[in-house]
Amino acid sequence: MDTFSDALLSFARGYLGGAIEQYSAFQEQVPSGRMRMEHATGTAWIGDRALRRSGELGTFAEDLTFMWAWAKPDLAGLPGVEHAHRLREIGVQQGILEFAEGLLDFGGFPDPKLAADHLSLIALGVLRARGSMKFNHGGRAYAYLVTDDEEITCAATDPARVGEYLRIAALLLPGDGTRDVLTGYARWHGLTTRPTPDGMELMLPGGHRLIARIDLRDNIIEASMVDPEGASYAPEAAVRQQAQRVAPFVPDGLLAELAPAVAITMGLKGGLLDFAEGLRELERPTSIWDPAQGRFGVAELPELSIAAAEIGRYDRAAQRWDWAENDWAGSQAVRHLAREHGADHLAAAAVDLTRIAPHGENAIDVLSAAAVQLGGAVGWAFVPDGAGYRILALTDERITAPGTDPDLACAVFDAAANLLHPLTDPENRYRTMRELVVGYFRRYGIPTIYVGEPQLLMGHFGLYEVRVEFGVDGAVSRTGFGMIGGALTMNP
Known part of the structure; x- marks a missing residue:
């Protein structure tokens, strides 16, 4: 699979605007914290806050596959998978394979993890849920949760933000569909739309209007707002201000500098x-x-x-x-x-x-x-x-620090990558993981082969070759070793 099916794309566009709006409202109402899921009670926890009527959608694994919670035998019949079962029923009814098949392979997508993120956002909208969450549950794997807790307020249309939400929704999925996004958002809130010579107009509460210019290929060109007095204004500035990047807890440069030392210690x-x-x-x-x-x-x-x-x-x-x-x-x-x-x-x-x-x-x-x-x-x-x-x-001088070998190097890279991955910013992930591998090889005098970058780095241990593969998001996706020249038949 290298893209979502036409059936999913067509079905999803009508829910994307409301989903993005509700996700933003959820983030404002529920502060971040340690997450866990109690499938037996259908309760998700963020820090000390319990979110009732919650459930697991599925998990994204290190092999770039996504498994729906309803497809996991050990969760069968539990309240914590009811949301996932509802999606499966919709998938069967609408002929949407992404909802109806238990295991999805996202390895062909340009960014597999982003595809999983988009699928969970679509699920939030299709379920008309109150919020969704994602958390790292070990190594480079992620779990996706959804909640219908009634204490979470449903988002109301905000003229200051709706233009940006709909613009993002129109651009999120490939193919044509701007009109479907606008009409779907109107249905979500019980609003009305009308065609204009170069696009569509959405009537908002309080007399505000969103005017969207749409080209012949159904792509959005521009979205502007008009207040009840007929004056145009650009509301997106406030949203963009909120979207500024937050500095990571461990700075990018520091993480890359410490990565080789972390790997060496783990060995x-x-x-x-x-x-x-x-x-x-x-x-x-x-x-x-x-x-x-x-x-x-x-x-x-x-x-x-x-x-x-x-x-x-x-x-x-x-x-x-x-x-x-x-x-x-x-x-x-x-x-x-x-x-x-x-x-x-x-x-x-x-x-x-x-x-x-x-x-x-x-x-x-x-x-x-x-x-x-x-x-x-x-x-x-x-x-x-x-x-x-x-x-x-x-620090005992009687202890001799061990060397390395191909098997140990692979184990070290996997363990260190699992430790570092949750701390890395996506924009800096490859830099950190590359320094992890190159610095470790340098410490032990292992000749390093760079010709496969950024998808591959290799180190030569005499007659053996260690291979470290990277995903499109910069993460270490696979390690293995074999005889030099035997890259395609290496031990995973």
């Missing part, structure tokens, strides 16, 4: 396991930290005592990261880089993570992993501490 686990005999056999070792002596250990191996430096503590309940009160070089290096990139909030003694929920742990794992590498440590350890945990850098 150091083997050093501790080789040093501590018996540690590999423990399923869930109990970590111990003695700050007075600066020693890390494991309760099940009382003879084990390893020199370490505390990087900081994460408080899950308060969603806060506290840098340790020491001058360890790795922590100081990361905090210095944060200040250089204008991120003083990351260098502060206490870092408030509520703004980035639910990805606060991703942020502190990135900062602490980078500190391990920049401080010259040989490992990483987490020690439970009340409602959170402390993160340590293992």
Whole structure:
């Protein structure tokens, strides 16, 4: 599949204007926060706020496929999939395969994740729901939710914004359809339209009118507003002002600079396991930290005592990261880089993570992993501490830092990409992921092949070749290795 079907495009256009309007209203009413879904009760949670009459639409996976919730056997019969079932019924009735088939392959779309976003927006409109949500539920995968909670107000027509909503709706999907968008929006709100010599006019509440100029191919040329006194005005400025890009929690440049150090640290686990005999056999070792002596250990191996430096503590309940009160070089290096990139909030003694929920742990794992590498440590350890945990850098000179191999490199790239992905801005994602791969290869002296950029990077490990593939959104989509020249038959 490389585009939506004509049946879906034709059906969806009548709902897009109202869907965009309602989505904007939902965003204004419900602040962002950590999300979760209770399928058994049909309740979605954003932070501490419960949204009743909610459900899962589906999930977008790392293999670029979208699966509807109604197609998941483990969710059968639960209230949390009723919305998805309604869409399936509409799909069957209207002959829309995107609603009626359980698994959709978006790999052929220019931007697969954007296609999933558009499908969820269409679903919001078709269901006439009160709001929709998207959240990262692990790695590079996303879940899409929808809510009909009656506490969410239905959007009313706002003359100051409707022109921009309809302009976006008319341009969102390929093909002709501006008139369908306008007439569909009129039906949504019970308004009237009338043709004009070069387009269409939409009569709005309070005597306002939207006048749309439409070319012969049914594409919108211009949308302007007329007030009750007949004066024209341009309302879009207020909407554009609100759409300004918000600075990411971890600046783009800082994230790209830390990415290689994160990958290298994630590959150091083997050093501790080789040093501590018996540690590999423990399923869930109990970590111990003695700050007075600066020693890390494991309760099940009382003879084990390893020199370490505390990087900081994460408080899950308060969603806060506290840098340790020491001058360890790795922590100081990361905090210095944060200040250089204008991120003083990351260098502060206490870092408030509520703004980035639910990805606060991703942020502190990135900062602490980078500190391990920049401080010259040989490992990483987490020690439970009340409602959170402390993160340590293992500095014991007796531990030998392991090297790398093709299998380990692929595992590192997958794990580090999963950690970094939720923090990356789409405009900067490829830069960060590229630095992750290139920096790791550089650290181990691996010859890097750039000829496939931006879709592919390769590294040569003697007779073996590691292949890292990137999606159209800059994400790491696949890793694998094989004999040099065997790119098409590599181990995934």
